[in-house]
Amino acid sequence: MMQHISRKQPSCLRAANKQKQEHVFASLPQMERGVSKVIGGDPKGNNFLYTNGKCVIIRDINNPAKADIYTEHAHTVGVAKYSPSGFYIASGDASGKIRIWDTTQKEHLLKYEYTPISGKVKDIAWTEDSKRMAVVGEGREKFGAVFLWDTGSSVGDVSGHSKLINSVDIRQKRPYRLATGSDDTTGSFFEGPPFKFKFTLRDHTQFINCVRFSPDGSHFAMAGADGQIIVYDGGNGQRVSSLGGEKAHRGGIYALSWSSDSSQLISASGDKTVKLWDVGAGTAVTTFNMGSEVMDQQLGCLWQNEHLLSISLSGYINYLDKNNPDRPIRILKGHSKSIQCVTVHKSDGRQYIYSGSHDGHINYWDAETGENDCFSGKGHSNQVSQMVVNDTEELVTCSMDDTARYIDLNKKDYSVSDVVKMDSQPKSISAAAGGLSLAVCFGQVVLMKDKRKVFALDNLGYEPEVGVLNPSGTTAAVGGADGVISLYSVQGTTLKDAGQTLQVEGMVTDMAYSNDGAYLAVIVDKKVATAFSVADNYSVKNVFYGHHAKPVTLAWSPDNEHFATGGMDMMVYIWTVSDADKRIKLSDCHRLHHVSGLAWTDANTLVTTSHDASIKQWTITY
Template identity: 65%
Template sequence: MPYELAKVFACLPQVERGVSKVLGGDPKGINFLYTNNKSVIIRNIDRPEIADIYTEHAHQVHVAQYAPSGYYIASGDASGKIRIWDTTQKEHLLKYEYQPFAGAVKDICWSGDSQKVAAVGRGKEIFGAVFHWDTGTSVGSITGHSKVINSIAFKPNRPFHVVTGSDDYTCVFFEALPVKFKCTINNHTKFVNCLRYSPDGSKFASAGADGQIFIYNGKDGNQICALGGSSAHNGGVYAVSWNADSTHLISASGDKTVKLWDVEANSAVTTFTMGSDVMDQQLGCLWQNNHLLSVSLSGYINYLDKANPSKPLRIIKGHSKSIQALTVHTSDGRCSIYSGSHDGHMNVWNATTGENDTFAGKGHTNQVSCIVASDSNEIVTCSMDDTVRFTCLCSNEYKPENAVKMDNQPKNVAVGPGGYVVVICIEQIVLLKDKKKVFTIENLDYEPECVAIHPGGVTVAVGGNDSKVHLYSIQGATLQKHSVLSPSHLGPVSVLSYSPDGGNLAVSSTNKVTTIFTVADDYKEAESYYGHHAKVLCLAWSPDNQHFATGGMDGLVFVWTLKDTHKIFKLQECHRLYHISGIAWLDEHTLVTTSHDASVKQWTITYN
């Protein structure tokens, strides 16, 4: 195989304010689950840098849960589809797919014998269903609610029972099997967000938007106590999770805390204070083995520390929204990956370990459109917030004085030696020198789309929507146009890049073709490369100048060999269901790709 997936730096959970985020635990204690857009993320709980991504849903996935046997996962999406798939094979083969009701699935649980699946959500008339996992045959009906059901829990041992919680402020207790309505529980005064049975089946807990957590007898549904008396939290409670011996549980709340409760003593043993910002609201939690996890509104996954409740052991950061821009920096003996997302979030990754952090300080407030690394140890970014920012690699901290405001929205940026930066804006080309605007070209007869500066620092290539490449020269504090390239096979230019040695210019277009121009030969058109089925979105040269890679809207990545159009490496479904938004080389054998799945992947390329 000429290529191999080496590493996956997974996305964070996709969260929504005021909505519970379900985390699924592996019964074997190895992995945990969550969802983001159309993906189910499987992460190793001890080493979260080890991740796997399931991307077979056609719609946004809201929940995924392991079967108690550990052999299967059931995941449910916004269309009401529930897919049951294998965990033991790398391909995650689909076993069955069902649609028990028409509407978003909000929660899923399995019976203790791994034979039945229960699902609830936003149906039109039916809000939930319980069925055999291998036949889809119904084993009773979920009734008694008048609004969307947010949560469901199965008593893990016999005699089986089922309990549900809804936006109608009630919980309903069912006998099983078959599932049969027994009684309605009216303790909560607002939405019921989460219900969970204890592992021994003796109790279950309900958590609501009213800040209350109630504990019930698992066999008959009678109330045992209300944790904390009149209120467990000062804000809505979105999730609860029991420990293995059913004596304690943790709760996640919008009051920006997670609490650890001694259920028998009805007391909060520990209160984990997660911060004061609105993004520190806690929407999900999981207690697995010795790990206590919570999910913030920011999407960050917190590993809580009982010995130090004010500071998590570790915080898993990353992206929760689609990644739009990518670059790498490999000098100083470090290999770092920089990625920017749709929400303006910038992240830096250690390419070896997967450890990552966000940029500090107040930065971009809208989509990061382009990222490049300069030879002065700075990351230069442009954003839809109409700014270009210069960020020092040694600190990864935004500084207000290092932001340059553009008159028009910037789309692309290129850096050259000597402090020169060229920014492509809507209907403008702007030259910066030492972080200051020194020259602007307006009233163009074409719309500029992308830019590259020759490594020599003199020539600037600008790709336009007129299917041409416009060449300018940097002369002091001005840009002077000197020639235009009109390739024979080119459409509107989408991306272009000079090879590291400056010998060639690669130009890709919306008509799926990449053309190479030989710089020393007065930009003579050399070869054209075909293979993509849709628009080419990103392009990067390998450090050895012998190969370049392209990523397209078709989700394909091609690695091309210079002067040999037939020597092609085709990477299919790198980010399944998504187009490739960024591509870069760490070295001539390691390729990095990003996509709208908010994940970063590394690929090992082996040349024959």
């Protein structure tokens, strides 16, 4: 029997190791209006932390293009904080679960896991010896807990509130003190350990969003939706002063962060400003004006060494400049919502990645440095479904807002005039030589030339899903929900039925011509990929099997010999056109979500995007 064992399997398995993750361009924090965002600071001063969905994102504060993503939570993560030793991170999710994990290893091994409260975790605090931690948030019978990090056994009682607790902090020196702030408009002061409730702080008139002890433990400050910042004595909890008199900000205050010398702090507010306070004098030294739009509300802040960071409602992370308060040193942009599509384009010798997300946002990234920005002006108002770059250096996009757009990549702005309104929602867009574009909409195929509709196919007798033009712009292939691909010849400004159809094994989910036009690759919901040879009258060149669930996206390598497919099984396969048995597998590219978009910057570098709002680059070795 031995000789019948297939020898092809091991080569596939060996190939699985031939890829390397090169870059991670991380998502922005996921923001919610009126909800503060905690940024965790690294005690060593190198990194900072925030959350998006089920991910914890760790970024290098000096080089934020360097990022790492922790993906082990089963529910949405609300907050993550470093232990004072710097060796561990504790992160808390919407189910009340706390995971304490290692920061020193790439694998981020889990050390302990607890469920101290029964609802969403809003804040976490550690004692300075990294041995005890306090967790607060929503709950059924209690809104907070304080326990030993290695056994989970209680070291006190976080009581005194009638509604959810938004914020907690622990004094970083002995004797320990603990303070909380709640939606019931009060704060509580505790002595310990074991921590015992001492008294209630009733100086605020609305929700308390943030409470923070100064690093030297001499004071703690409390800020709330009433625009007040009250400073208390860190040892006995007695009120010392209020910053800025009656009101520190015109809007609610969402976050506070102290300077390392404990003499100053910054506050982030819904009035779209961040203020830097001299705590002793009780006055604002600097006011950072962050803009005038709703998205410029400030919901989080962090003061770490010389860096002052704030987070806008847009998710943008601002590096504030004390010397120029109206202009941040840098603004980290990107996506905070799921990325739906991606394409690449080379300009001035540099490769750029273009990504479009669920909220209509388009970003462009330098593939090497991760430096990124978005176009100026008003763009799509709904999900960007697909994008391609045409031969006149325009990004051609289609969106669920029922439009196609043309964006000049040299001008980097949305033109008001270069928008084509569709009769129904477009699903796919393709471009070819001679100013041609093809949009497939619900029940309709639209041919455009020079940014204008010139022809539409209606009453098709099938539901079109995806359409592609071959690179020369002479043929349009339209794949349907019925597993039939119809070929049309492009004649001037019309589409003529070429009288040829291709049969595939299920509903077409994506397809693309190779860059030289020699092949047409098609993926279908039945987990199959097919390559047709164009010159051979579209005969089947090869059929590829491997996905365990529906493949949804496809991209050709610039070498025209390989193409990549990504599926709902979270797998990416790189196929060799001439040999269906030769394949490279990338599993778990984006741990929690399937790959939503694929593109190649060169024959050995694959870009993947996902609903985790991050972009990754992989080096592929054949």
